[in-house]
Amino acid sequence: MQARSKSVFGSPAGTNRQAARFGCTRRQRTKLFLDVQSRRAGMSDSRATIVPHRLELNRVRQRLVALVLPVVLLLPGTMLPCAAWADSGFEMMRAYSTYIGTFGEFGRTEYGGGKLNPGTQSAYGFRYYERQGIITGTVTAILLAMGAAQEANSAKSVESHKSGNYVVTTTTYHSASERAAIMASGTAAAGAAASAKDQSFDLEIFSRNLGGTASGWRMNSYYGFPFWRMMFEFGLGLGSIDTALLVKGQSVYSSYAYWGMPMRLDYGGEFAWFFLEADWNFAGYGYRANLAPTVKGDALLLRSIDKLPWKLGVASSILGGRIFGEAVATTPGISSAEFAIKTTVGVRF
Amino acid sequence: MLNNWLRGLFAATIGLTSLAVATSAWARDDADRATVGLDHNVALTGAFGFGDRFGTPGKQVIGRVEGGGYWMTSRFGNRGGVEGGAELGYDGLSQTPPGHMGQPSVLSNMLFDLWLGFPMTLLEFGEGSGRWFTTGLTPGMGFSDKHLYWYIKGKMAVRVGSSLTVEGSWQWTPFDASTTLGSFDDKPGSGLNLAILRTSVYYKLQSGRSLIFTLDWRQSNLESPNPAASGAALAAFADQTRFDSNVFLHMDKVRADNNVRAGIGYAW
Numbered sequence: 001m002q003a004r005s006k007s008v009f010g011s012p013a014g015t016n017r018q019a020a021r022f023g024c025t026r027r028q029r030t031k032l033f034l035d036v037q038s039r040r041a042g043m044s045d046s047r048a049t050i051v052p053h054r055l056e057l058n059r060v061r062q063r064l065v066a067l068v069l070p071v072v073l074l075l076p077g078t079m080l081p082c083a084a085w086a087d088s089g090f091e092m093m094r095a096y097s098t099y100i101g102t103f104g105e106f107g108r109t110e111y112g113g114g115k116l117n118p119g120t121q122s123a124y125g126f127r128y129y130e131r132q133g134i135i136t137g138t139v140t141a142i143l144l145a146m147g148a149a150q151e152a153n154s155a156k157s158v159e160s161h162k163s164g165n166y167v168v169t170t171t172t173y174h175s176a177s178e179r180a181a182i183m184a185s186g187t188a189a190a191g192a193a194a195s196a197k198d199q200s201f202d203l204e205i206f207s208r209n210l211g212g213t214a215s216g217w218r219m220n221s222y223y224g225f226p227f228w229r230m231m232f233e234f235g236l237g238l239g240s241i242d243t244a245l246l247v248k249g250q251s252v253y254s255s256y257a258y259w260g261m262p263m264r265l266d267y268g269g270e271f272a273w274f275f276l277e278a279d280w281n282f283a284g285y286g287y288r289a290n291l292a293p294t295v296k297g298d299a300l301l302l303r304s305i306d307k308l309p310w311k312l313g314v315a316s317s318i319l320g321g322r323i324f325g326e327a328v329a330t331t332p333g334i335s336s337a338e339f340a341i342k343t344t345v346g347v348r349f
Numbered sequence: 350m351l352n353n354w355l356r357g358l359f360a361a362t363i364g365l366t367s368l369a370v371a372t373s374a375w376a377r378d379d380a381d382r383a384t385v386g387l388d389h390n391v392a393l394t395g396a397f398g399f400g401d402r403f404g405t406p407g408k409q410v411i412g413r414v415e416g417g418g419y420w421m422t423s424r425f426g427n428r429g430g431v432e433g434g435a436e437l438g439y440d441g442l443s444q445t446p447p448g449h450m451g452q453p454s455v456l457s458n459m460l461f462d463l464w465l466g467f468p469m470t471l472l473e474f475g476e477g478s479g480r481w482f483t484t485g486l487t488p489g490m491g492f493s494d495k496h497l498y499w500y501i502k503g504k505m506a507v508r509v510g511s512s513l514t515v516e517g518s519w520q521w522t523p524f525d526a527s528t529t530l531g532s533f534d535d536k537p538g539s540g541l542n543l544a545i546l547r548t549s550v551y552y553k554l555q556s557g558r559s560l561i562f563t564l565d566w567r568q569s570n571l572e573s574p575n576p577a578a579s580g581a582a583l584a585a586f587a588d589q590t591r592f593d594s595n596v597f598l599h600m601d602k603v604r605a606d607n608n609v610r611a612g613i614g615y616a617w
Contacts, residue, residue, distance in 0.1 A: 098423065098469065100486065125525070126501070128488045134421060135467055138431055203488065205499060205526045215525045215574070217499060240528065242574065253574075349427045349469050 098130040099324045101346015103204065104212070108338040110279070110309035111214065111241040111256040113302050121243065123214035125206040127344055134194070135201040136221040136235065141190035148186020152179040198224035198231065206241055216241030220262040220279070230267050237262040237279055254302040257283040271316060277330075278310035311340075324348040384417035384432045384468055386514045386551045387480055387506050389616040391416035392561055400567075400608020402442035411438030411460060411610065417468065429469040432487065436462040440494075446571055446603050450539060453495045453529035453571060453605070464491035466502065481508040496541050499526035514551040514559075520544070524572045524600075539573035541605060551616060558617055565610040573601045 105123045112121040152174060160169045174182065200222045206214040218239030224231045239258035244251065260281040267274045283289060284307035291303040313330035326344045385392045391414070398409030417432025440460035445452055466489025474482040487502040504518035520543075527540035546566045551559040 098429065100488070133467075134429060134431065138467075139465075203499070205523065207523050207525050209523060209525075217526050244574070349423050349429070349471070 097348065098128075098133055099344075099346040099348040100126070100128050101324065101344050102210065103127045103342055103344040105214075105340060105342040107340030108332055109340050110281075110306055110332075111216075111218070111239075111254075111258075112243045112245070113252070113254040113304055121214065121245070121340070122212050123206050123243070124210035124212040125204055125214070126210075127205075127346065128203045129201070129344075129346075131200045132197055133199065133201055136199040136223065137194040137196055139221070141194035144186055144190040144193055148183055148190070151186070152182040196223060198226055198233075200224065200233070213245055214241055214243045216256075218258060222262065222264070224266075229269075230265065233262075233264045233266065235262055236260075237281075252300045252302060254304070256303075256305060258305075259283055273315040275313050275315070276310070277313060278308055280308055281305060284308070319348065322348050382418045382420065382430070384419060384430060385415065385616055386516050386549065386559065386561075387483060387508055388478075388514070388551070388553070388557075389559060390418050392614055392616040394561060394563060394612045394614030396438075396563065396565070396610045396612030398442075398565075398608055398610035400442070400606070402444075402606050402608070403446050403603065405443035407440075407442035409438060409440050409442060409460065409608070409610065411436050411612075413612070413614075417466070419468070419470070423469075426473075427470045429467065431465070432468050432489075433465045434463075436460065436493075442606070442608065446605070450571055450573060450601055450603060453539070453541065455530045456494045460494055462491060462493035464489055464500070466490075466500070468502075468504075482506070494530070496522075496527045496529045498522045498528075498541070498543070500543075512553040514553070516547075516549040516551065518545075518547045518549075520547070524570070529571070539571060539601075541569045542572055543567070543569040543606070558615065561612075561614040561616050563610070563612040563614065565612075567606045567608055567610070569604075569606040571603050571605045 103125055105121060107121060109121050109123070154173075155171050156174050156178075157172045158169065159172075160167055162168075201219070202221075203217070203219045205217045206212070208215045216239065218237070218241060220235065220237040222233040222235035224233040237258055237260050239256070241256045241258075243254045243256070245254070246252070258279070258281050260279060260283065262277070262279045264275050264277045284305040288303070289305045289307075294301045309332065311330040311332050313328055315326060315328040317324065317326040319325075324344070324346050328342045328344075330340050330342075332338060332340075383389050394413045394415075396409075396411045396413065398411060399406075401407065413434060413436045415432065415434030417430060419428035419430035421429040423429065438460045440454075440456075440458055444454045444457060466487040468485050468487040471484045471486055472482075473480055473484075482505075484505045485503070487500075487504070489500050489502065491498050491500060500520050500522045502518055502520040504516060506514055506516040508514050522541065522543040524540040524542040527543065529539050529541060544567070547563060549561055549563045551561055553559045
């Protein structure tokens with residue numbers, strides 16, 4: 001087993017084709033690689049057996065917390081007299097809301113190695129969140145105004161013809177009235193984008209200063225289209241997150257990039273907010289999206305980016321004065337029994 | 350570093366001031382739209398900088414324009430808006446870090462910085478033109494000759510007498526929120542851990558405009574995780590609950606900026 005693993009997994013040049021030839025999936029290959037590497041690292045037998053045991057315990061504990069915490073947060077809102085403190089899911093979705101705080105995210109996430117899912121995340125950081133705010137609209141308006149200015153002042157047409165030994169090029173620009181019309185149209189579109197009511201913005205900065213396994217940032221900006229007690233949202237997402245895990249004693253370093261189109265379908269319940277989210281990630285395409293695991297020093301470097309990671313989630317929040325608390329539980333699949341929970345505590349403005 | 354003790358002070362100040370509600374949400378007028386000091390929307394400043402970067406001394410000459418305004422009021426009476434600015438100038442400080450770390454700047458001696466922020470107030474005393482105290486918080490993003498970055502800025506302004514306003518601000522970009530331009534191909538990438546402490550004094554003229562005197566203190570580190578040095582983390586790994594046993598402990602780190610900028614300007 002070890003000799004075979006060395007030839008397949010010990011090489012940085014291992015490919016999917018090789019994995020297929022040896023009859024295992026990429027995920028299985030990574031798990032095997034981790035087994036081999038932990039033995040190579042000279043781990044004692046006790047560590048090699050104890051660490052996986054602890055990992056399993058952590059996963060069980062984590063799933064329990066993920067199940068119990070939302071229920072605990074929902075209970076005060078639904079059953080106790082302090083219901084007034086809870087934000088209704090519908091209000092969370094449709095009302096002006098801005099907060100800054102710290103967050104912790106634990107469990108299965110798309111940035112911690114993608115489908116390879118090498119281990120359990122515990123990420124901490126700072127979070128800025130707004131609904132019906134100004135950031136998405138302002139940035140969109142700036143882009144629209146810049147585009148209108150560019151269009152108004154660029155060439156309307158360029159024609160060339162040969163005349164004797166010369167090539168004559170005629171460039172026609174927009175007239176003053178055409179420029180005014182383009183700018184008026186661009187300004188109106190920018191104004192509409194800036195003043196759109198249902199817009200939101202979510203920025204997370206994963207800070208190693210607070211501990212945890214992740215470092216980097218991710219933002220999603222949305223425009224929303226409400227109907228009934230639901231809303232469909234889509235927009236622009238960007239991010240770059242590095243994670244460092246210890247899996248079976250092996251240091252695993254995962255690099256994640258994100259630029260794409262986040263999409264969400266929300267339902268605002270009485271005291272909770274349910275959503276189906278899919279973040280279409282254009283960074284998941286191309287040859288750099290999924291690279292074979294490589295070794296650098298004592299660490300295993302992974303790059304696995306899902307094209308369309310999706311998740312189901314439930315969010316509930318508590319507001320006491322200006323102190324805001326929110327818990328979100330998500331699962332990447334109904335049958336997977338894998339969860340991530342994210343808790344945010346912050347100040348609301 | 351500058352960050353270490355100011356971070357705690359910053360968090361405590363934000364936490365305490367944000368809990369109070371001192372101003373009615375319905376008492377706003379046009380005088381409350383100022384994001385520069387207590388009374389202004391636009392400022393133009395020229396600054397001279399001196400100090401060192403990567404241990405080598407040098408000088409800077411910089412022009413800066415900044416502005417913004419508040420136009421939204423939350424149900425707590427806090428206001429939100431947009432601010433932005435640009436810096437352009439000569440950067441005579443060293444651009445080349447020692448050792449194997451990549452050069453952050455893509456330019457040699459030209460400096461530029463563009464930023465866009467979204468300020469909000471936390472606590473204010475006085476209303477309209479009678480406002481004499483404000484604290485605020487600004488998350489924002491920027492793009493300079495050295496890095497793409499997100500920042501968070503806390504600020505406090507106090508009116509002293511009838512013609513002076515003193516403003517202090519602290520701006521921080523953690524390493525995690527910075528990607529240096531010279532290191533896009535390196536994995537893991539490097540970033541700047543940057544803190545700026547600024548004190549500004551506004552002297553109000555009879556026209557209602559102000560002269561500004563500013564003093565900035567900047568400190569930054571150039572940092573990059575080093576997975577190759579994670580062997581020590583493996584050796585230290587004994588308890589799965591210790592979240593500090595990861596490669597982020599093993600940072601290649603070098604002091605970059607440690608300099609001061611003194612400026613004079615005019616505010617509208």
